[in-house]
Amino acid sequence: MAKKVKLEKIAIEVNVLITAIVGDKLEVVMAKRAEAPLKGKLEILNTNVAKTESLDDAAKRLVKEVTGFKKVEVAQLGTYGDVKRKPDDRVISVAYIAFIPMNTFDAKAAGVEFYAVDDLIKSKNVAFDNKKMVEDLKNKLKAEVAYTDVAFKFVEEEFTLPDLQRVHEVLLEKKLFKTNFRRKIVDLVEQTEFQMVGDAHRPSRVYKRKK
Amino acid sequence: MAKKVKLEKIAIEVNVLITAIVGDKLEVVMAKRAEAPLKGKLEILNTNVAKTESLDDAAKRLVKEVTGFKKVEVAQLGTYGDVKRKPDDRVISVAYIAFIPMNTFDAKAAGVEFYAVDDLIKSKNVAFDNKKMVEDLKNKLKAEVAYTDVAFKFVEEEFTLPDLQRVHEVLLEKKLFKTNFRRKIVDLVEQTEFQMVGDAHRPSRVYKRKK
DNA sequence: ATAATAGTGTCTATGAGACAGTATAGC
DNA sequence: GCTATACTGTCTCATAGACACTATTAT
Numbered sequence: 001m002a003k004k005v006k007l008e009k010i011a012i013e014v015n016v017l018i019t020a021i022v023g024d025k026l027e028v029v030m031a032k033r034a035e036a037p038l039k040g041k042l043e044i045l046n047t048n049v050a051k052t053e054s055l056d057d058a059a060k061r062l063v064k065e066v067t068g069f070k071k072v073e074v075a076q077l078g079t080y081g082d083v084k085r086k087p088d089d090r091v092i093s094v095a096y097i098a099f100i101p102m103n104t105f106d107a108k109a110a111g112v113e114f115y116a117v118d119d120l121i122k123s124k125n126v127a128f129d130n131k132k133m134v135e136d137l138k139n140k141l142k143a144e145v146a147y148t149d150v151a152f153k154f155v156e157e158e159f160t161l162p163d164l165q166r167v168h169e170v171l172l173e174k175k176l177f178k179t180n181f182r183r184k185i186v187d188l189v190e191q192t193e194f195q196m197v198g199d200a201h202r203p204s205r206v207y208k209r210k211k
Numbered sequence: 212m213a214k215k216v217k218l219e220k221i222a223i224e225v226n227v228l229i230t231a232i233v234g235d236k237l238e239v240v241m242a243k244r245a246e247a248p249l250k251g252k253l254e255i256l257n258t259n260v261a262k263t264e265s266l267d268d269a270a271k272r273l274v275k276e277v278t279g280f281k282k283v284e285v286a287q288l289g290t291y292g293d294v295k296r297k298p299d300d301r302v303i304s305v306a307y308i309a310f311i312p313m314n315t316f317d318a319k320a321a322g323v324e325f326y327a328v329d330d331l332i333k334s335k336n337v338a339f340d341n342k343k344m345v346e347d348l349k350n351k352l353k354a355e356v357a358y359t360d361v362a363f364k365f366v367e368e369e370f371t372l373p374d375l376q377r378v379h380e381v382l383l384e385k386k387l388f389k390t391n392f393r394r395k396i397v398d399l400v401e402q403t404e405f406q407m408v409g410d411a412h413r414p415s416r417v418y419k420r421k422k
Numbered sequence: 423a424t425a426a427t428a429g430t431g432t433c434t435a436t437g438a439g440a441c442a443g444t445a446t447a448g449c
Numbered sequence: 450g451c452t453a454t455a456c457t458g459t460c461t462c463a464t465a466g467a468c469a470c471t472a473t474t475a476t
Contacts, residue, residue: 009220010260012303049221051301055292079290079305081266090262092223094290094303147358162455178456180438200448201454373428389429391465412427413473 011091014058015044015130017077017137018066020100020114021154021170026141027114028134029066029107033127037087041127042115044134046093059096066112073099073153077136085129095133097140099153102163145171149188152209160196160204161185222302225269226257226341228288228348229277231311231325232365232381237352238325239345240277240318244338248298252338253326255345257304270307277323284310284364288347296340306344308351310364313374356382360399363420371407371415372400 018029030042047062049055056074063072077095085091107114120126120134144150151167165181187210194206229240241253256277260269267285274283288306296302318325331337331345355361362378376392398421405417
């Protein structure tokens with residue numbers, strides 16, 4: 001019954017979808033390919049994995065290089081291993097999501113660019129199977145926001161409830177009522193002694209997660 | 212900013228957690244290691260990936276070899292890439308779940324053995340990081356049963372509602388009320404013209420999924 | 423008839439959805 | 450004052466939990 005299979009080493013890389021809520025859109029950092037194949041098309045940031053680093057560490061290293069952050073949070077999205085996913089070589093990609101809290105990363109200053117996930121999904125300019133990864137990203141976040149704490153990863157340690165609500169709304173792709181949203185998360189957060197000022201309206205209170 | 216990284220190919224393999232509901236337990240096929248390192252310890256079935264097959268195909272091939280099934284359903288669990296996850300070589304494992312509908316696979320006849328997930332998690336006899344994979348399996352299924360159709364993968368195309376309920380109960384690790392369970396899934400299934408006979412009690416109707 | 427499990431009807435408690443209202447900032 | 454958004458109270462309706470009841474089979 002056992003079948004003989006040729007044992008060859010296959011190249012492996014890590015792709016990282018650097019992801020943030022920008023305005024009222026879910027966005028991800030993409031790069032224009034500088035070389036053939038598919039020169040000029042958009043691709044997800046990627047790196048090789050060193051012999052001496054774990055997959056998680058490779059993903060975090062890439063994010064730190066791009067953002068300059070000391071600490072980054074990543075989660076696996078999935079591993080993409082179709083034979084012809086890249087035209088030339090056989091490369092298996094372990095895709096990670098990196099969560100960037102809103103308004104903490106100046107992409108322009110870092111020399112990279114965010115793209116709206118919904119635009120990428122409609123685009124014809126995305127390289128390899130990277131559109132599939134972006135779709136999987138969107139679907140995974142949408143599914144998980146309802147029953148996990150993933151939304152907190154898109155805000156800083158201290159945040160306002162309107163901001164946190166916006167994260168939920170963007171990921172769920174629908175508006176929520178303030179009352180109902182707050183009722184649902186009130187047990188998970190606690191007020192700090194701060195509030196946001198400077199806007200021409202009632203200031204929002206600053207909260208943090210309850211331990 | 213970019214860092215130079217030694218480019219070496221790392222070995223990759225596919226692990227498959229062949230999973231079924233057996234009685235009122237979640238179980239998975241494990242094998243006793245015949246060779247060092249960790250000879251005698253239990254490990255998840257695994258295979259190399261051929262240059263010409265996708266990761267999914269490698270996982271399905273392994274399951275077909277073991278079960279003799281023509282058609283198998285698999286889903287990715289995650290990819291495990293710590294540097295020292297195996298003592299000798301650097302091997303990255305892409306772990307898959309294979310769903311075996313209840314009472315369709317005679318493990319003894321196939322020369323393999325099911326182990327209860329809860330026992331494995333308590334055991335000191337599991338090789339490498341395979342206990343982590345088993346834990347992840349359990350947690351993923353428990354989380355997903357509530358909001359996905361994963362429970363249907365553990366029953367055949369035609370099934371009884373008591374069986375489907377048992378799948379939910381085992382994965383959720385709690386008893387459910389018949390009425391409430393049926394109310395929740397009634398819209399997803401339709402009765403066939405069959406029923407189960409032979410038991411000393413009222414026969415259960417046979418259902419199938421609604422399209 | 424008895425035992426055992428399948429299947430149903432329905433009360434109640436909880437939580438989600440909707441909306442109206444009040445509060446507080448800048449201008 | 451006006452405008453804009455933060456925040457709160459509460460009604461209603463849908464769904465989940467609990468439990469009592471009936472149905473049908475083998476022995």
